[in-house]
Amino acid sequence: MEPFIVSARKYRPQTFKDVVGQEAITNTLVNAIDNNHLAQALLFCGPRGVGKTTCARILAKQINRDGTEKEDEDFAFNIFELDAASNNSVDDIRNLIDQVRIPPQVGKYKVYIIDEVHMLSQSAFNAFLKTLEEPPKHAIFILATTEKHKIIPTILSRCQIFDFKRITVSDAANYLKYIAEQQGINAEDDALHIIAQKADGALRDALSIFDRVVSFSGKELTRKAVTENLNVLDYDTYFQVTDLILKNDIPNLLLLFNKTLALGFEGHHFIIGLASHFRDLMVCQHHETIALLEVGDNAKKLYLEQAKKTSQEFLLNALEIANQVDLQYKSSKNARLLVELALMKLASLTFKGEKKNPDHSSTRLIPLGQLIPASFFHHSVTTSVKNAIVEDISDPIPLADEKVVATAVNQQKEPTLEETELKMATDIEDVTLSETSTIVTAPARKIHIKEQPTRVSGLSISSIKAKKKHELNKIEVTYDEDSLPDDPITEAELLKHWHSYVKLLDEKGKKILASNLSSDTPKIKDGTTIVIELPNDTMKKEVEREQLDLMTFLKKALNNHYLLLSISVNEETIKKYAFTPQEKYEKLREKNPAIDLLRKTFDLDL
Numbered sequence: 001m002e003p004f005i006v007s008a009r010k011y012r013p014q015t016f017k018d019v020v021g022q023e024a025i026t027n028t029l030v031n032a033i034d035n036n037h038l039a040q041a042l043l044f045c046g047p048r049g050v051g052k053t054t055c056a057r058i059l060a061k062q063i064n065r066d067g068t069e070k071e072d073e074d075f076a077f078n079i080f081e082l083d084a085a086s087n088n089s090v091d092d093i094r095n096l097i098d099q100v101r102i103p104p105q106v107g108k109y110k111v112y113i114i115d116e117v118h119m120l121s122q123s124a125f126n127a128f129l130k131t132l133e134e135p136p137k138h139a140i141f142i143l144a145t146t147e148k149h150k151i152i153p154t155i156l157s158r159c160q161i162f163d164f165k166r167i168t169v170s171d172a173a174n175y176l177k178y179i180a181e182q183q184g185i186n187a188e189d190d191a192l193h194i195i196a197q198k199a200d201g202a203l204r205d206a207l208s209i210f211d212r213v214v215s216f217s218g219k220e221l222t223r224k225a226v227t228e229n230l231n232v233l234d235y236d237t238y239f240q241v242t243d244l245i246l247k248n249d250i251p252n253l254l255l256l257f258n259k260t261l262a263l264g265f266e267g268h269h270f271i272i273g274l275a276s277h278f279r280d281l282m283v284c285q286h287h288e289t290i291a292l293l294e295v296g297d298n299a300k301k302l303y304l305e306q307a308k309k310t311s312q313e314f315l316l317n318a319l320e321i322a323n324q325v326d327l328q329y330k331s332s333k334n335a336r337l338l339v340e341l342a343l344m345k346l347a348s349l350t351f352k353g354e355k356k357n358p359d360h361s362s363t364r365l366i367p368l369g370q371l372i373p374a375s376f377f378h379h380s381v382t383t384s385v386k387n388a389i390v391e392d393i394s395d396p397i398p399l400a401d402e403k404v405v406a407t408a409v410n411q412q413k414e415p416t417l418e419e420t421e422l423k424m425a426t427d428i429e430d431v432t433l434s435e436t437s438t439i440v441t442a443p444a445r446k447i448h449i450k451e452q453p454t455r456v457s458g459l460s461i462s463s464i465k466a467k468k469k470h471e472l473n474k475i476e477v478t479y480d481e482d483s484l485p486d487d488p489i490t491e492a493e494l495l496k497h498w499h500s501y502v503k504l505l506d507e508k509g510k511k512i513l514a515s516n517l518s519s520d521t522p523k524i525k526d527g528t529t530i531v532i533e534l535p536n537d538t539m540k541k542e543v544e545r546e547q548l549d550l551m552t553f554l555k556k557a558l559n560n561h562y563l564l565l566s567i568s569v570n571e572e573t574i575k576k577y578a579f580t581p582q583e584k585y586e587k588l589r590e591k592n593p594a595i596d597l598l599r600k601t602f603d604l605d606l
Helices: 023-034 052-062 090-100 122-133 169-182 189-199 203-217 223-230 235-246 250-262 267-283 287-292 297-307 312-328 335-348 383-389 417-426 461-472 491-507 511-517 537-545 547-558 581-591 594-601
Strands: 041-045 079-083 110-115 139-145 160-163 523-525 529-534 564-569
Touching: 023 052, 023 160, 041 052, 052 079, 052 110, 052 139, 079 090, 090 110, 090 122, 169 189, 169 203, 189 203, 189 223, 189 297, 203 223, 235 250, 235 267, 235 297, 235 335, 250 267, 250 335, 267 287, 267 297, 267 312, 267 335, 312 335, 491 511, 491 523, 491 547, 511 537, 529 537, 537 547, 537 564, 547 564, 581 594
Parallel strands: 041 139, 041 160, 079 110, 110 139, 529 564
Antiparallel strands: 523 529
16 A cells, blocks of 8 residues: 555645745746846745745755756755754754855755744854855755744845735635545535635645545545534534524524534634624625625525625624624633523514504594594584584494594583683593583593693683682791790700700611711700810711701700701810820820839830
């Protein structure tokens, strides 16, 4: 059995034309060779698997060809590849410099390809500077790296820099399709697109994934086989999720999410894929952005079809919800609930609630013009006309475009014009419009007006009469100062009722206010003024807020209407000190002078 060669090696490009997705760089290098305009030091930088080392090998072969060599000539004696990760010391660079001095035995140039050059030490970089700037005419250096920012500026300034870009999904899928044809594999376009998306711009990764999936599925490479082998969620799942969201079907949505978790997928992976799905639907909303949709033709049709069912507002809100879950997922204590809650919110975006019947009989307003002709509001109705209206009032009156309304007539005495206007202002259901007409009302069902308060003009007859009536009903309350209670009070009685009020405050839970009123004993000044002294302004403000209730209680309890409250502040009454050791000692010596003798006898220190 022949040894298996992976596709990344088997189908490695041998010419610049075979390089995928780097046309700008390959064209530049071809022109530089043709015009003999090639720099002595080149730096190839970019992500993994995009063709840096491949282009370096092709370049090394191309510059040594003169037309007399064989087609399969690899110029092995002229190309030297070094791995800077394992040869990163100053001694390794010195050995390289010694080899550079020797001219090539075959061909014109000796090419040194240094891969992962950013791994060289600082000393190795400095030892390499002179040779890199002024190498022999037969030496060309090609440096390759994935992390250009780690290379010192002095090296960068001596190199011609080529930035390799990521391979696009379409380019990678087309190359995979070419390889599948070469191997006789029947591959679906959607399957190849999924592999290209999974590779994330690295063609070598795409080829490795391709080999793995082919080993799994054989000669038939289907989308189902790819998604199963790569453990990625198929876009069919997200189409189902979106359909359930648009239908507001929360139960089945949660069941589908549970099924996804049972297959071994994480909630974070699910919500990221859902956000990407919403993004793809968003780009399908406009013809100009459809080109941003990197999927196969079959999948593109499904995206375009579902995009017609969604609105731009819905997609924007859905993207915001999914993005918030993505940011909060790692810090969440209950990640599953976080995703489920997001799915409920998504399903509620298009939910409009229960549909209410607009023709419901209890809420439908019937215009008065349909119940009574407009002429009834301006002309008095004669007795004959009135009798004709109410002749058979027990029968329902049919209304145009309305249900049958049962009616009845109020045949009691007819109100006056003033009573009629007042009735219109207060109760529109039983309003009477003239001295000789009677409004037909519906006892079987009342007509309700929703939250529209009746307004009466301030210049109407009814409002003027109501105002006069209100003026007549006014009761002027006057007080005779000589009749107010003015019993003499004593400090004992004051203190008794004062403590009673403090106790009431304490029972009500106003502990701070009760403590403030208990901080000083109230005194009587000039017979009617209650004086209290508080330690600070804060306590004074608290008591002043309670002053009205306090004085009302005391006036009633002491039967004296002329009591006043005077509050003063004396901060010295409750001022506390943080005593120093010396001050403490002085206090002790005042109480017992013998302590001074004790200190001197034993030579004690404070």
